[in-house]
Amino acid sequence: MKIFKSIALFGYKVVFKIAGAVLPKKKNRIIFESFLGKQYSDNPRALYEYMLKEYGDKYELIWSVDKRYIQLFEDKQVPYFKRFSLKWLIAMNTAGMWISNSRLPLWISKPKKTTYLQTWHGTPLKRLALDMDEVHMPGTDTERYKKNFTTESSKWDYLVSPNHYSTEIFKRAFNFNKTVLETGYPRNDYLVNYNDEDYIHKLKVDLGIQRNKKVILYAPTWRDNEFYARGRYKFDIQLDLDRMRDQLGEDYIILLRMHYLIAENINVEKYEGFVIDFSSYEDIRDLYLVSDILMTDYSSVFFDYAILNRPMLFFTYDLESYRDTLRGFYFDFEKDAPGPLLYNTDEVIEAIQNIDQDQFYDLRQNFRKRFCKLENGQASKNVIEKTLK
Structure with a gap:
């Protein structure tokens, strides 16, 4: 059974990558995700609610949701696709933009014409990513953690920063050389x-x-x-x-x-x-x-x-x-x-x-x-x- 699951997972990842190369893009489709699909919250929620109010009839706004947390989105009548489902795979690879506040799984490849807006989720007190001397998290080591982090951050097109202090840290700690949006945090508008x-x-x-x-x-x-x-x-x-x-x-x-x-x-x-x-x-x-x-x-x-x-x-x-x-x-x-x-x-x-x-x-x-x-x-x-x- 374990072997079949591994084969299915490998096949899914291959299909995801192929889909990104061959499926046509819908520029007005935007995928939102907060904390690995576990919440309807934070900067992605603030951006979603702003867009719904100002551009609701012009864009298709969809949430990426962990299957264990679907009920919350259904209760609020928020449109979603179950994370790692076939519909989700198609939506991710046809979207004009992804908006997330945390890292996506490393195997997810970003299609060329998709814009990835990374909002992150806080002004840092504790050291992040490349600034960490040692990593004590399970399932990784310091070298691998930093390599994986920068592999992910290289996919980001925009990164939101709440203040100049964070901008300087984010650029260095995430090895991010693209566009930083130093605007304050959308979630704090509330x-x-x-x-x-x-x-x-x-x-x-x-x-x-x-x-x-x-x-x-x-x-x-x-x-x-x-x-x-x-x-x-x-x-x-x-x-x-x-x-x-x-x-x-x-x-x-x-x-x-x-x-x-x-x-x-x-x-x-x-x-x-x-x-x-x-x-x-x-x-x-x-x-x-x-x-x-x-x-x-x-x-x-x-x-x-x-x-x-x-x-x-x-x-x-x-x-x-x-x-x-x-x-x-x-x-x-x-x-x-x-x-x-x-x-x-x-x-x-x-x-x-x-x-x-x-x-x-x-x-x-x-x-x-x-x-x-x-x-x-x-x-x-x-x-x-x-x-x-």
Whole structure:
């Protein structure tokens, strides 16, 4: 059975490559994909929704979807093809443009007349691709990882950058020498345009969030060396949630948002009313808006959240290991983080209890000037106008 599957997969890859060479292109067909087809979210969603509104009758807009996540797209009546199906193969090889926020499988060859718009998915704190000294991910080694990454990035025609800082890093770390669109991030248009008290109230009602509680959004990243298998990473919550509930539960609730690569199904049933797992929720953007505080670690989420100018906390219990062994940082995180670095549950509780003092206000303003100045609510418009020629 395994042999037959391998033969079928090889045949599919061959057909994909041939299809790209022989099938006629439909310039007005655009394929969108977010986080390996697992989400309707992020920069591709922002670009899709902008195009649907402004050019909906002129373009055929289709999503590439992992078969395990089809229901979400059906519920929202978003047109899609199942990833790696025959329809998907034809659509990918006849599309005028691909729009994705993460790498596609290495074997996918881009047809000559297809434009590949890579939006990526965050301003980098941790080192990326060619800038990494060592790679600790499963199923690869440092040399192979870097070679595969640059093989993929060579297919990109455009790369979206949220700020000049990212532009310089992306060009070097991705070995990218084509067109960088330094526009701000399309996904952040939503944070600029919908940061409104009435809209946020409606979101809280829709999400079932109590109005009388302040909201902490906890959104940690993944660790390269903690995994079950390639693309399936472990994560253990290092917080004492029992103590946090005892100390904070009267005034706060926690929204939990795991990274898309984390395979865990975090069981928080015993903390009902205090911790709500939103890891499978379609898009983190709504969670940003309804939260009063962001708690993260080394995830790029804090660059986006800074747009809202709300307090941020950094639970960095493994800072030395992450900084010195796993990834390394592009700037002095301990000096320039726009919020306190916290190492245990006691420090987290104390920081939340004293959040109104906002001792990091000035540092946060400097951070926003450096990383968020392009975020004016027009990034989607600017990206589309620069790529639809």
